[in-house]
Amino acid sequence: MKELNQDILTTLEFDQVKAQIAQYLVTAQGKEELQRLVPVKDEQLINNLLEETDDAIKALRLRGGIPIPKLENIQPHMKRIEIGADLNGPELAQISRVLSTTAEVDQFLEEFKEEDTQFYRLYGWQEQLTALPSLRKRLKTAIDEDGRVTDEASVELKNIRHNITRSEQSIRENLDSIIHGKQARYLNDTLVTMRNERYVIPVRQENRNVFGGVVHDQSSSGQTLFIEPGQVVELNNQLRQYQVAERDEVARILSELSAELVPNRKEIMHNAYIIGKFDFMNAKARFAKDLKAVVPRMNRENHVYFKQARHPLLDQTQVIANDIMIGEDYQAVVITGPNTGGKTITLKTLGLLQLMGQAGLPITAGEDSQMGIFGEIFADIGDEQSIEQNLSTFSSHMTTIVDVLDKVDQDSLVLFDELGAGTDPQEGAALAIAILDELAAKQAYVMATTHYPELKVYGYNRPKTVNASMEFDVDTLRPTYKLLIGIPGRSNAFEISRRLGLSSTVIDSAKQIMSGESQDLNEMITDLENRRKMAESEYEELKQHENEAEQLHQELEEAYQYFYEQKEDELAKARSQANEIVEQAKEESDKIIADLRKMQQSGQKNVKENELIQAKGQLNQLEQSEEHLKKNKVLQKAKQEKQFKAGDEVLVVPYNQRGELLDKIGKNQWQVQLGILKMDVNEEDLQAVASQEQAQPQPKRHVSTLNSSGPHVSTQLDLRGKHYEDAVNELDQYLDAAILAGYSQVTIVHGKGTGALRKGVLNYLKNHRSVKKYEFAPANQGGNGATVVYFK
Incomplete structure (x- = not known):
């Protein structure tokens, strides 16, 4: 696995991000996963890690996360059973929890499968789990959560413990009869206690011969003796035998359980490893939820765009978010301007979020942010608050820069803070420009900060390079910490001095001393800032108009919906009234048909059966199904627009039968051939077969x-x-x-x-x-x- 250099992890405080994630871990194996975590270069591996993070965020959103309890490291236990050692109860309980967690996680993911929930990687890890149900049940039955061997571990143990309980009860009954009987006056206290794992009573020194038995202890004053009365000595001996038998049986059970683990030790260890993976995924998901972090998209061309990026180690309620871009329109960003404006934090944010992305972690940025895949990330970031710049400091920075220039290539991201600082300003500015040109020649991606005014025009003279600055509010004399791409930083010394009360005469004199070229540059920057503010004002105005238009559109939609619902209510009322009339007609028609049937059965009149069926179907068709009509407006409209002609194949809706149109016999009547029958059917009851096949099937009423x-x-x-x-x-x-x-x-x-x-x-x-x-x-x-x- 190819990893990035370790120096960059220290410089950008990657381990502090890991420390934030550590608080969400609950298993020892998960903590090992985090400890091994480093940014990598392999594209497929990065993709896998990001997909796992995305899966975990989805599981957290849908079901509260993968159910992982607190688990200890079982690796030492498994190594001991390999060499034939027996585990104790707590160690077996820890292994039992691993097997139980395996089953719970497997069931949890099976429920997702039943719901057809899609994941990138979770199901693949699930397939590597080995349930071992019989072993899990055996451990669960024999060992409780605290590591105690249960009565159900064996029939022998259950009987022994039953005998222990009976013996203890018998001893207590005997001793209770003493401390609550006539002999209680010989005692120093009316209680039963334990000495040397045997039941005793506290007897006054002068009464030691009253009870006989064995003296096991005495008080510090010597006035109280703890005596095992003679009448319970044999009972205590018997209890002791049972206790020894219990220890032997427990030892035998522990040995037996330890031996049962040996054939499955590899599967158990792999289960623990996968559970650790799931625990780590959970931690990344909870980190993302708490810090409102997202999974970035990978861009193979190293077009980095972190939307509303925030440094993850700062207070997320106070930090100012910035859009940070590099790679697509420009490969070098030069941030100029005074100290304390946020230049260094911007630099660190870019580097640290890129490291987090290449480690498969969610990044503190907005949705649809994208990251690159860099072979190396280099940084020379010093203490921006330091005011002592001397030769040794310059030498230290230059040593780092020399090393970077020696290793950098077209897949490298380079971060320089205060490039060229610590020496003569003119020489430092010249060196900074030369170093940036060298990095550009090697096609590296660069973000650099500087004080030097000479670099304010650098972005205008170099291809694939852009100037940037951190905004400063002259009215409040405070930085806003907002990154301005395309605008170099300008000196606010004159304006700040004026607001602080420095006389205009002194300020005007300073301006005259200042070179004309520098004044022109500041005026150009001021003009750029004014134009930006005008553009922002126009944007806000347009945004307001857009919001008003959206609100109006919403109101129109609501009005239309109200009108539509009112129309449907009125139509429903009309249908209901019509159905009442039709229902009355049906009742009368049913009586008529019943009379016709009676006449047919009595032979009074020759009425054909198909005519009776046709009559009843036509009468039933008179009633409109309100719900059916409401849901099938498209079908109704298509039916109304259909122009029937002789020879068309149609569906006779009342009978759900296909037939062929023979001839139109009236304005809205057609003669239809249904099998061997010919029927006269109203056009409203006919439907083109093609539209029926395309329509969504509807429930049939009759x-x-x-x-x-x-x-x-x-x-x-x-x-x-x-x-x-x-x-x-x-x-x-x-x-x-x-x-x-x-x-x-x-x-x-x-x-x-x-x-x-x-x-x-x-x-x-x-x-x-x-x-x-x-x-x-x-x-x-x-x-x-x-x-x-x-x-x-």
Whole structure:
């Protein structure tokens, strides 16, 4: 892995950024990940690291982050079991937590998979986890969170501890009878205590022979003896045996558990490693959330653009954000101007954010910021507040510059603070210009700060170079810390002196002494600043007009929405009233059709069955489905605009059947061929087949069992899971449609269940006018869970 030079990490305080991230880590392995973190040069590796950061930020936003608890370093434990050593309870508990965390993280990411949440890298790391469920369950059962071996670790241990409890209870009962009985007067205190892991009572010195037994201790005064009474000596001996047996059994269990870990030690260690990775990703995400940092985009051409960049080590509520750019329009930025204006912080911000990006960290900048990929980053940044500039300081800076010039290339970013300082101003300015020219010849990317006025025109005379400065508010006599690209820094000494009370005579005299060339330069800079302020004022004015236009647009949208909703409400009311009228008409028409059926069944009048079905369908069609119409305005409009002609294939909506137009027999009536039937259909009930195929399928109100994928009614109706009344109503409509389609038989699937739905279906079929017979389906087709119906 190619890393950047270590000097730049120290100069730009990269380790302090790592210290900020460290506070979010909860695992020892995660802390190791952070400790190893350095900026790298490999593009693919940087991309992977940034994608992991992006994934973690997404997981934090959606679910509060990957669930990682506090975990200790288990590497020493795993090395010990490799050489045959046994682990203690707390060590096994730590390994158990690693296995439990593995399962929890795996389940956490599985839930994301079920929701089709996309990640760049998380699922890849998840696949490397090894769950080891049986081992995890064994450890969880045998060892509690504090490392204590539980009673469930073995049957023997459970029995031993049960015996210990009984023995302790028996001892206490015996001793309680003493301290609360007649012999209590011989005691110094009415309590039971422990000495040498045995239960004793405090007895006065003069009464030592009253209880017999063994003296285990005495008070510092010698007046109290801690005696194990003779009546509990044997019980204490027995308790002691049980305690020894418990220790032996616990040791055996710990040894057994340690041995069980050996075959899976590599998987366990790799799980801990991946959990550390996830912990580090979590830390980066929480760092990004707290500092409002973002994941930058990589630019392979080293076009750096940090929008509203902020130095991550400064107070984020106080720091001034700046847009920092280099690489696209210019490769060198020369920042001029006086001290304390923020030049050095700007320099450090550029370098440090670039280091963070190349380490896969989120950067303290705005969305859509982009970073470069530099092979090296060099910096010569001293103490900008120092007022002692001498030969040794100059020599130190020059030594660093010589080393940089020797190593720099076209993939290097160079940061120079106060270039050429510490020597004669004229010589220093000349050296600074020469050094910048040398870096330009090597096509390096450079940002440099300087005091020298000679460099104020440098950006105008060199290609791919731009001047910059830090804004200074003359009214308040304070810097604003805002970076101004394209405007060199100017001296504010005369203006500041005037505001502080220096006489105009002295100031005018100073101006005369000052060279005309320098005055012209300052006047040019002043003119540039004035033009910038005018442009900013115009921009603000245009921004205000834009905001007013957006507000007006919003108000118009809201007014239109209100009008649209009012129109829909009125239409809904009208449809509702119309449906009430239609409902009354349907009730009357149902009576008429019922009478017609009776006449047909009694033989009084020859009425064709298809005519009855057609009549009922046309009457049902009179009712408008309010919700259906509301959601299908586009389909309605397309239907109204459609010009039908003879020979067109159409969909007869009431029956959901395809047919062919034969002839127009009235203003809005067409004769339609439906299979072997010819029917007169209102044009409003016809729909072009092409528009039907393109439209989104809508729920059918009257014939819900039809197959929308073809021109025919399905030969099977599935009623399973429906309520009795809904099932019978759907069955009635389905049978009408099946008869109209010309089927000789159909299958009704009602399921077996409790038999209630099956019974209801059979009762209905028994009384249906067009059913010839019905019988249960063959065994291989559902048996008594389905009924085959034959029509007359």
